[in-house]
Amino acid sequence: MTAKENQFYLGNSKLPTPDSIYDYSANPEWVIDIDKCRKNILYFAENFFYIVNLDKGKMKIGLHGYQKRILRTLRDSRFVIMLSSRQSGKTTLMTIYALWIACFFEDQRILIVANKETTAKNIFKRVRLAYEQLPNYLKPGTVEYGITSMTLGNGSSIGISTTSSDAGRGDSCNVLILDELAFIDNGMAMDFWKSVYPIISSSKKSKIFIASTPNGTGNLFHDLYSGATKNENGWVHERVDWWEVPGRDDDWKNKTIKSLGSKEFFDQEFGNHFVQNGESAVNESLYEKLKAEVREPAFVFDDGHYLLWDTPKTDRIYVAGVDISEGVGEDASVIQIFDITDLRNIEQVAIYHNRTINPVQFTSKCLEIFQHWGSLHACIERNNCGGQVVDQLRSAHNYENLVTYGPKIAGSVYNRLGILSHTNTKYKGVMNMRYFLNEMNAVKIHDKQTLLELKTFIRYPNGTWAAAAGSDVHDDRVMSLVWALIVLESEVVDRYFEVTEHDDSRRPLKLKLLDYGLRSVVDPTKFMVNIKDGSSDAPLPIIINPGGYNDIDEVSMLTEQGWTFMNK
């Protein structure tokens, strides 16, 4: 006899109530199944646990080798922490364990905590799907069945929560499962931890299972995991590397790195790499190497704001990166000029840096400097007052070579002039800079201040990059460097250049300007006053009469007064 209609929870035939009656004597294999499942979590998982596979839809799970290993560890240990690659079946393991305990052991309270409410609800959906797919004879009846918790006829329950809610705090549970702990705000994770850990650890049998992808150091997940690997805290640790997941080989890795845009990102998402928080954009050895290229500028113009290490040449390709501030003395407006003719040897040729220039004056300054370098391609951040500068350059000055780059919004191509700095574009920009700077060792920086800013440009725990905290720490020179090089980013480069040579990872190695030959440079060293050679308020050159005038030899007279010839 099977359950009658009125013995289903809300009439759902997959949710029998505890009153449902099963004829076990006519089906002795049911009894065997229940017994086997209780004793063997792997048997339960492989014979009865359903997942939704992206390609195949609803299917019974076939456990991967490491999943079997970890389920055994979960069964046998109280405190387990797992470091794991993305999409390796972490959450699936949690749902299997939670449902197994709830179905085959009485009065168990299982709490699953995730970093976000939607994630927690999604996990719970997966638990519910698996519960519904179990044959009715195998599962305890349904007493309560909601979107955040379910209670079964054997007194066991499974619930979900986030660390920000009060659920789970103050009262005990038998199994606490924390998904993606490294991605829970650390302050919140610590508060939660302080309120639940003492309760759970004081009960002799309660278990905690934590799994996460790494997210930097200095957070609860990293502390617990590294403590476990050093046998310091009594936790058992498990680790799943990307190559353990079926279908992931070197080919897959290379493709994934390409689509993620950086090896570093891959290392964090799939390589179980704890990227050091506060890591500087340049490490000690790169810093020393870069320092060897730092030198005094050859020319110092414009009251010391405009420094040049070379004069503009017509047969070189230059690019400008521009970061703009309001000009009120805090952050600076910066123009970086780089020679990108050979991408194995990208060289800083000039920088303009000014804290007090307003956006209107800065627009003229950009125009002037861009013309020095052959009306080069300019990558100008358009956030805040940058928009005004970019739009003026185009509409009032007809400046053609403005690079456009921004986030894709709902799949549509970004088409406003300039560079829109946004979490994504900035991240890509920094990764792109690090590719040329750190991985390829291809960037020569001559400006001491730029190098110092790079040293204090650090990675924050949430993965973003910015100047280290401090009253006089800036990143304007670095951000303008980031934007200068963004023109080499794979998505951007083909729009402005013909790439004549690529490296193995399809990054550009050599460029040809699409409209090469049309440009001419304006060498500022021919008409600007180089402060390095004398006083900053040297007069404009005047034509004097060397042959004497009214019997006065002006040259001798001026020489006597202490004047000397320029360029002599």
Ligand SMILES: Nc1ncnc2c1ncn2[C@@H]1O[C@H](COP(=O)(O)OP(=O)(O)OP(=O)(O)O)[C@@H](O)[C@H]1O
């Ligand atoms: N043994 C398996 N066989 C086939 N598919 C599986 C297996 N284990 C998990 N999956 C499927 O792989 C996908 C990823 O699994 P899951 O969400 O558990 O991984 P995850 O490591 O938590 O991923 P994320 O890093 O995105 O949180 C899911 O669609 C899941 O159903």
Ligand SMILES: [Mg+2]
């Ligand atoms: Mg997951």
